[in-house]
Each structure stands twice: as structure tokens, then as C-alpha cells.
Amino acid sequence: xxxxxxxxxxxxxxxxxxxxxxxxxxxxxxxxxxxxxxxxxxxxxxxxxxxxxxxxxxxxxxxxxxxxxxxxxxxxxxxxxxxxxxxxxxxxxxxxxxxxxxxxxxxxxxxxxxxxxxxxxxxxxxxxxxxxxxxxxxxxxxxxxxxxxxxxxxxxxxxxxxxxxxxxxxxxxxxxxxxxxxxxxxxxxxxxxxxxxxxxxxxxxxxxxxxxxxxxxxxxxxxxxxxxxxxxxxxxxxxxxxxxxxxxxxxxxxxxxxxxxxxxxxxxxxxxxxxxxxxxxxxxxxxxx
Amino acid sequence: xxxxxxxxxxxxxxxxxxxxxxxxxxxxxxxxxxxxxxxxxxxxxxxxxxxxxxxxxxxxxxxxxxxxxxxxxxxxxxxxxxxxxxxxxxxxxxxxxxxxxxxxxxxxxxxxxxxxxxxxxxxxxxxxxxxxxxxxxxxxxxxxxxxxxxxxxxxxxxxxxxxxxxxxxxxxxxxxxxxxxxxxxxxxxxxxxxxxxxxxxxxxxxxxxxxxxxxxxxxxxxxxxxxxxxxxxxxxxxxxxxxxxxxxxxxxxxxxxxxxxxxxxxxxxxxxxxxxxxxxxxxxxxxxxxxxxxxxxxxxxxxxxxxxxxxxxxxxxxxxxxxxxxxxxxxxxxxxxxxxxxxxxxxxxxxxxxxxxxxxxxxxxxxxxxxxxxxxxxxxxxxxxxxxxxxxxxxxxxxxxxxxxxxxxxxxxxxxxxxxxxxxxxxxxxxxxxxxxxxxxxxxxxxxxxxxxxxxxxxxxxxxxxxxxxxxxxxxxxxxxxxxxxxxxxxxxxxxxxxxxxxxxxxxxxxxxxxxxxxx
Numbered sequence: 001x002x003x004x005x006x007x008x009x010x011x012x013x014x015x016x017x018x019x020x021x022x023x024x025x026x027x028x029x030x031x032x033x034x035x036x037x038x039x040x041x042x043x044x045x046x047x048x049x050x051x052x053x054x055x056x057x058x059x060x061x062x063x064x065x066x067x068x069x070x071x072x073x074x075x076x077x078x079x080x081x082x083x084x085x086x087x088x089x090x091x092x093x094x095x096x097x098x099x100x101x102x103x104x105x106x107x108x109x110x111x112x113x114x115x116x117x118x119x120x121x122x123x124x125x126x127x128x129x130x131x132x133x134x135x136x137x138x139x140x141x142x143x144x145x146x147x148x149x150x151x152x153x154x155x156x157x158x159x160x161x162x163x164x165x166x167x168x169x170x171x172x173x174x175x176x177x178x179x180x181x182x183x184x185x186x187x188x189x190x191x192x193x194x195x196x197x198x199x200x201x202x203x204x205x206x207x208x209x210x211x212x213x214x215x216x217x218x219x220x221x222x223x224x225x226x227x228x229x230x231x232x233x234x235x236x237x238x239x240x241x242x243x244x245x246x247x248x249x250x251x252x253x254x255x256x257x258x259x260x261x262x263x264x265x266x267x268x269x270x271x272x273x274x275x276x277x278x279x280x281x282x283x284x285x286x287x288x289x
Numbered sequence: 290x291x292x293x294x295x296x297x298x299x300x301x302x303x304x305x306x307x308x309x310x311x312x313x314x315x316x317x318x319x320x321x322x323x324x325x326x327x328x329x330x331x332x333x334x335x336x337x338x339x340x341x342x343x344x345x346x347x348x349x350x351x352x353x354x355x356x357x358x359x360x361x362x363x364x365x366x367x368x369x370x371x372x373x374x375x376x377x378x379x380x381x382x383x384x385x386x387x388x389x390x391x392x393x394x395x396x397x398x399x400x401x402x403x404x405x406x407x408x409x410x411x412x413x414x415x416x417x418x419x420x421x422x423x424x425x426x427x428x429x430x431x432x433x434x435x436x437x438x439x440x441x442x443x444x445x446x447x448x449x450x451x452x453x454x455x456x457x458x459x460x461x462x463x464x465x466x467x468x469x470x471x472x473x474x475x476x477x478x479x480x481x482x483x484x485x486x487x488x489x490x491x492x493x494x495x496x497x498x499x500x501x502x503x504x505x506x507x508x509x510x511x512x513x514x515x516x517x518x519x520x521x522x523x524x525x526x527x528x529x530x531x532x533x534x535x536x537x538x539x540x541x542x543x544x545x546x547x548x549x550x551x552x553x554x555x556x557x558x559x560x561x562x563x564x565x566x567x568x569x570x571x572x573x574x575x576x577x578x579x580x581x582x583x584x585x586x587x588x589x590x591x592x593x594x595x596x597x598x599x600x601x602x603x604x605x606x607x608x609x610x611x612x613x614x615x616x617x618x619x620x621x622x623x624x625x626x627x628x629x630x631x632x633x634x635x636x637x638x639x640x641x642x643x644x645x646x647x648x649x650x651x652x653x654x655x656x657x658x659x660x661x662x663x664x665x666x667x668x669x670x671x672x673x674x675x676x677x678x679x680x681x682x683x684x685x686x687x688x689x690x691x692x693x694x695x696x697x698x699x700x701x702x703x704x705x706x707x708x709x710x711x712x713x714x715x716x717x718x719x720x721x722x723x724x725x726x727x728x729x730x731x732x733x734x735x736x737x738x739x740x741x742x743x744x745x746x747x748x749x750x751x752x753x754x755x756x757x758x759x760x761x762x763x764x765x766x767x768x769x770x771x772x773x774x775x776x777x778x779x780x781x782x783x784x785x786x787x788x789x790x791x792x793x794x795x796x797x798x799x800x801x802x803x804x805x806x807x808x809x
Contacts, residue, residue: 076680078676078679078680081675081676081679083601105682106682106683106684107682108682109679109680109681109682110681110682111682113680113681114676114680116673116676116677116680118673120671120673120674120676120677121677122674122677122678122692123674123695123696123807123808124695132678132681132683132691133681133682133683136681136683136687136691137682137683181807181808183807183808194677197677197681198680198681201681201682
């Protein structure tokens, strides 16, 4: 199958189906079939078919407005929060359709964590930020009632906070001020805190929407190192517009181009060294986009 | 405007420098005149007084004449390119309108009142002059329109004052108006208006007109406006304090022990007291406001949460918006009548006024404001917080409760502060539903609770009895002469001011506490 795309009425190159076929050993975390997303009448994604492997870093790259963030937000149904959005097709997580009727959204989002473009810690203490999710899920009880009943989990909370902060490479910097407000941290620290907060609910997948685009180079490189470490335990899907970043940290790369098409998907080295699509090559070498 | 030769440019620069310092002097002189006029209106200086053996109106006249001459001169010199300026070639309608209005009022007043022409003459004359002035003000060079009318007005006022046309003993009693203007108030008002005009014009001249000149003029006007507003507030408070503080603090003494006894604040009114006091009214106001808050805050905040977080934007929310705005601007007497006709008969036999009805009616009045401000506050919580919480798998209500509402609390409290300020001073509904005249004893709400053996198992007679409240007391004493002297009323007003300030202080402290929690 091949799709003809047009830009400004000019016929563009055909997208060959084999460009987006990527064979990998092991199971797929996500299997997306024929996914279309509309915002009112605008079609943001067109017939996306993609399998995303477990415990690796998958980068989604492409120019602004190509639908890569929209795609990411389909994976944990955050698009449901946008009223104008309409989603067609299927997204399976571990072979279960997440758009099915019997899906528990709370459970889904607990298993599929998300880190946003702008660091968005709550205006609470560092400790409260990390413990927020587990407390709300009832995994940790520190309330007055549980203290009276003898089920005080504060020690477990301490362990959890330390483990998550270490996991996000932030422990050394904040261990002596866990009760300070998170808004007092630098942008890079805030973003790592958000990662730690996502780790605290013990997710299986972490989705990242341009997590370093609002940060300076040093903070960016810390996030990049962290992403590579996280991939040993978690499935990471990361949207980025920084191609060097995608090349450095990802195992496989999906290239979205204007109009909401997935044009090419494969091993990162192959995509960056020997892309099959002329348009992808132009985009990667900076000729357009 | 710019010179062709370097030497003449230096001379021009020198001249411009002199002109600008003259304009600065004119601004200073005008501001001093303005302050003097304000002090005059406030009766700190009387109009027939003299400063350094010069009569006040002569002083105004001289100052205005100097400022006016400087303003006009700078404008003419700038227009004839003697001094450097960057004025626009035309001024625009916005500049023409005030000039036209000035001409309309001055010519109209002079022709009709001073020269005594009939309406057939003065009205067309004023209109023609106004249109001419409007055209001049719109089309002429900016440095002319900014200075000539206003400097001219100042010179006119100066001439009127110096020639003794309007003196402190002058009165004007227009036949068809029910008011009589006296010289004692007209002289300072004229001086104020004229000096404001020259200050504005001269401020523009100090920066050589153009964009920077307009900026300087606007700065002066806005500064004067802010100062005026602030002084109005200070004046109001000072007036009440001056009138009321003396009586309120009468008989104050220490003891026994370390306690302070302020009879006016701590006594009731009646035969048993040497100095009648307003303690029952203070307690009444406190309970009324407290009850209204208990009733209105949960309802208002709850409705705000529903509208901001759950309801789809549509026809329903639009109707609710209109309804809340309408309720907020409904006159309080309407609420009072509603309480009188609807609530009273259902709460007590015979429809006697009672505290509970007062709480409910004030609560109804408070709900719209709490709703509007809480909704604003909730809407302004960044979506990033909601996204973050939802992405952690936390449900909608939990997200609202743990993230959105805490972040919105300072805004909600601001709304409550504003609302309390309104209801604490509300008189009309209290007259109708809660007031019961001057009491010797405060209502005892807490002691009033008792348990009963039949449903509803708890009763409170105090809530169903009438009470006094500070605003009602002020009204009753000053307007209808109930229970004592006028100074008693002023002292009540003073105490009311203090009580409202106390509510504010509590509200602001709470807001600061929550804000600090969000920030550090």
C-alpha cells in the first residue's frame, strides 16, 4: 500500500508501506492500527500503523504541527481531555485495546506515566509532589486516621521518595530540602522532579513530550542521560524536535511529517544514516522543516 | 524645526533649554496651586484668608497668570520654531473634544450668566465657539492645541479672580437649579481646574510635545488621579475617625488588673450603664456576617467548582453567568424585601425579625460574589496542574480537591473579603429582617443552643430573636434619632469601620498564609 500526499496541491513523494515496517524481536508495548485523530474538522493524524517495543527508547520526531505530540497523547488517552478531539482506529497496550469500553482510565494512566514539555510540579513540597500519586491511589496512608489506627506508612513514604528521586538523578541535589516548595527548584530540577513523580506510581511506560525543550543545555544533557537509564526498566516514548537528541538517546525513531503522516519508522541508526524517504532525508539534514 | 546651521542649532538648544525649564517651573507652580486649592476646599485654609498678607484669591490669580503666560508662550515659541520641539502637525479628534467642551462651557456660562444674554443668543454663540474650538483643537499643530486653550483658560480665570469678579463673598443662585454656589467654594474649584489644565499643558511642554510630551502629560494626569483617589479614601476615614473616635473612646480606663475597659465598645445600652455602648451591635454584626459566610461560602464555591470544572460551556452556563451577575447587582433592599416576605413567615411565628433570617438574606447576597470570584480563581489555575495530576492516574474530583482548590484558595478568599465588606455594612435588609432596636444585652448564640427531646433535637432561641447591628444602629441613631445623640451614631460608624477592617485583616492574613504555602 502506498499513500500519495500533497502539499499545496503539488504531488509529493509516495509513502511506501515498507518504510514504516520495523521488525524487532520481543513483544510490542503498543500496537497502533489505522489511527486517525481529528480536532473538529482538522485531521491531525492519518492512518498511523506502528508497533512500539518494550523497554527501549522510541523517539518521535518531525516538524511542528506534524501530529507527534497528538500521537503521544493518544497512548495514555490524554486527548480525551480535549473536547474537540475525535479518535478513530485502535491503540492496544499489551494486546488490550485502550479505547475499549471496559478500560479503567485511572489504572491506564497509572501504568502509562507522562512528562510534559513545561515542567509542571504542583505548588507543594518536593516530598508531597512525589508522594502525591501513591497517596491518592491509597498505596501510602499518612493521614491522621491511619496514624491513629497504627498503619502509618511514613517510613515507606521516605523510602519511596528517596528511591524515586534517585531514579530521577535528583536525590543528591535536594535530599536536604525535601520540605521546600518545588517551585523553588530550577527548571531542570523541576523537570527531573516531574519524572520522579511519574516514577512514584510505578508505571510501565513513560511518555515524554519534548521534556527538555524548555531547558538549558546542561539540564538537557542530564535529562538525556536519565532517559537512557530509564529505558533499562521502562518503555520510554519521547517526542522531540531536537534531532541530535533523538539520535543520541533512542533505539528506534519514528518520523512524522506535515499533514499527520507517519513517513518512516525504524532503527535510529538506519533512519539517521540511510533514510529511505527523500523527504525524511531532507528533514534530517535540515533542508526543510 | 531643525536648524540648518550648527551655530543656530546651539542657540536653539539654549532657547529650548530655557523654555523647558520655564515649563517645568509652570508645572511646579500649577501643582502647588492645586494643592492650595484642595486645602482650601477641605477648609484647612478659608477662602477669605490671606497668605503672607496677600489675599488667597489674589494668590491664585497671580499663580495662574504666571503659569498661563508661560504655557501660552512656550506653545507659541514652539509653533513658530523658535524653540526645538517634535510636535505633530495635526492634533486629532481626541485633542479637539476637550478643547471644544471647554469652549462650550466657558462661553456658555459667561454669555448666559455674566452678560445676561437670553437663550437665543448664548446658546448659538456657545455652540459656534465650541465647534470652532473643536476644529482648532483637532486640526491645528499639536503644540498650539496643547497649550493655547488651557493656558488661555488659566489666564481667563486669573483675570476673573484678580479683577474681583468672583470673590469669596460672591454667590450665584441660578434660577432653575436648586443649588446656590458661593465664592468660598467656587474660587478654589476654579483655581483647581485651571491649575490642573496648566499643569497638564506645561507637562507636555517640558518634553517638547510629541509622543514624549503626551507621555509626560498622561503621567501627570494619572498620577493626580491616583493621588486624588487615595486622598479621598484617607479623607473619608479621617472624617469618620475625627467625628467618632472621641465618643468611642470616652471613659476608657485600665483595670481591674491588666484589662482595658472601653465602655463604648464593651457596654450595652440601657439604664444599667453609665456610658451607653454598642457591644450588642458588634456581636450582632459578627454573628450576621459569620452566619452568612457559613451559609454562602460552601454553596458559592461548590457552584463555582461545578461551573468551572464540570459544566460544558454552553447556553446553560451563559444563563447562570447572567443570573449571577444580575443577583450581584440586585439592590440590597430587594433582598431585604424577599427575606421579609418569604423567609420571616417561615422561620418564626408572626414573622418577627430574627438573626437567622438576617444570616440567610446576607448569605443570599454573598453567594453571587463568592461564585464569581471563586470561578475566576479556579479558571486561572494552570491546566498544567490538572494534566499532571490526571496523567498520574488521579481522578477528576481528587484532582480538583487536592490540586485545583488549594491553588485557587487565595483568589476565593479575596472574593470573600470583598463580599464581607459589603454585607457587614448592609443596612436595608437588616432593618427589614433582623433588627430589633437598641439592646442592653448581646445575643448569646453559643449559649442559646440546647437539645430537645423531639425533632430537630436542637434548638436555639437566640438565633430566632432580633438583634442589633452596627450599620442599623448608625442609621437608627442618625436618621431617626433613636437612642441618643448624633455623636453616638458617629462613634458607631467608627466602630463599624474598625470591625470591617478586622474582618479584612483576618481575611488578608488567611490569604497570605495560603499563598505562602503555595510558594515556599
